[in-house]
Amino acid sequence: MYKILDKVDYSDDVYMQVIEAPAVAAAAQPGQFIVLRIHEEGERIPLTIADFDRDKGTITIVVQAIGKSTRHLQKLGKGDSLANFIGPLGIPSEIENYGTVVCAGGGVGVAPVYPIARALKEAGNKVISIVAARNEKLLLWQDKMGEISDELIVTTDDGSCGRHCLVTEPLQELCETGGIDLIYAIGPGIMMKFCCKTTEPFGVKTIVSLNSIMVDGTGMCGACRVSVGGETKFVCVDGPEFDGHQVDFDLLMSRQRQYLSQEKESLDLYVECGGDQRCLK
């Protein structure tokens, strides 16, 4: 069992948990993810590592509650435990001194961008961060991102905080100004797709982190396959990071919707049962 040491609610839907998992923390690097299972009947859900502390042996995850499992996880807090917590999985980010790097995070995508941006900063890069969300309530980790960035840009779709625009607008401006050596864009599929569309004409390499559906997370099943540069890749072992200009985002997003109806059925039942797993039997 893996203990939950801390939990913070950021909004009605978004929350942060700190999990005790010393073996995972000891090996964790920016860009990697974990797979967790809440209980014996649970599914395996992949989540990108938002932070890790090797000394304390902890991993931080930031989750947006959408389906049944993430709703259930949301109800757990300090003192509760998870049945399984596996990782770190995937290939770590390639951290080196590229020069000037833009790190853009959309929604909960800001969380996985954070350790990457921090490592890039430590490696000597000039880090320009863009923290984006639909509205102010959904903005995440502005302060944390601010601390490790040379420059911080905040955008909201509705203008409730920061600039009133989509994440692509400052991205476009930065590309136009020039001098950008690398871009990281992490968030919902649609956000990453348009970030890549924005940067492609400028030829600035744009790395994305893909959040496909997974089962094992070790390359054994192929549930996570995506098309990159016309070739089939397994996100869990070949990624999760890829050159965004090569990724078929439409396929990614279509595959993410595979279980929508089952997810709804499961969530509805869960809500009907008042969150009691036993009543599903």
Next chain:
Amino acid sequence: MPEVSNDKPERKPKRPKLPRTAIPEQPAKVRATNFEEVSLGYDEQMALTEASRCLQCKRPKCVLGCPVGIDIPAFIKLIEEGDPAAAIAKLKETTSFPAVCGRVCPQEEQCEKLCILGRKQEPVAIGRLERYAADWEAANGPSGKPEIAASKGKHVGVVGSGPAGVTCAGELAKMGYDVTIYEALHKPGGVLVYGIPEFRLPKDIVQRECDYVESLGVEIKLDHVIGRTMTVDQMAENGHDAIFLANGAGLPAFMNIPGENLNGVYSANEFLTRSNLMKAYRFPEYDTPIKVGKKVAVIGGGNVAMDAARTALRLGAEVHLIYRRSREEMPARNEEIHHAEEEGIIFDLLTNPTQILGDQEGWVEEIEVVDMELGEPDASGRRRPVPREGSERRIPVDVVIVSVGTKANPLLTKSTSGLELTGRGNIVADEHTLLTSKEGVFAGGDIVTGAATVILAMGAGKLAARSIDRYLQGQPLLTPEEEEAIQAASDKAAETAAAK
């Protein structure tokens, strides 16, 4: 002890005439809708009758067919004498998982193929008797724990809890070594737990075998992905005096035809893992979903394809099995093909998929296939299927399960320094010792041989345990006699070749 010895059938006169004892099964129509075991196993009387068919050959051929050399006549004799406890003890001298092997071994290719009775009539049902003895033990409590040698103060790390890893760990524990198994998944058992369905191998049997190995003192660390959570090199640094790599052949192959990434296209591994390991067949009680579909196409002709097809059938679909050669060339076990046919799987033979077509939303809608003809034999000796031009046609389906084999998963091997691999990514290990190119590291099972069988993986586990024991005691991995025997065998092979 059951009271059986009295009503034992008269032996001598009946022996040659008795037909092979049929095994009771769930009727095909019934079992096609549930996940309970298909075959119900012999009862005591059936086992005694079947055991009495064994001729107790002085030089038994069947033993030569068994990859681990079980003393088959001996355990059958003990069953016949009404002593299943002794029979299971005899079996366990050589095999770690009789309950598993009795169910899933391809006996018709191994021991039973060589049974003398088989020349004139049907061979003795060795597998069913093995299962009987193992199930007897499960029902009547374990027949005593094996002796465990005094601690040798050395620690062995095993990667993977499939049949190879668990067998090796069990053997080493009995010899007095501290053993830790590292398993990537959240349940031990390897393919036995994620691949082979409940209706062929109930999961509580696999769990029981893993519990048994733990009872010998083996520690099983789940959720540990070697190559990620820890590397093989780190295992060595962290006090493992020897390492056995038994991480299987778990990387699904696809066909590289258009449409393979559409929604509703699964690898057999994914489909089976969802259903078996994650229990998606009990969704929504279990959280993992599975797309069942009304009409499913399974591509392939091996055991894995049969398992996927029969699982889809049980989930309520009409299932077409698409295979490019004919029934005779199917690599699946005869029994599985037969069971699949009985249950109503539709076999589209000499048929090959050319593309999968989807609807606007990205879901599978049709599969395009082409008829095949058998041409000249290929390297495998089987006649090569060639497409018949202009025979393309489309079958409407909503789920496609691709079961065209597995490859070596590079996750572990790529992260390990100094490990020699074959061109296909399998680990190179000495045939006789299982030593790899890396000091103190041994490897066996599917990761070395490519996808094979449970019994071969178990055999590799045993061999590895013997080599690791010798290695840790500073002895040569092969005794001089063994070296001689190997030399003699290879000389003889060279002679035969020269004579030809």
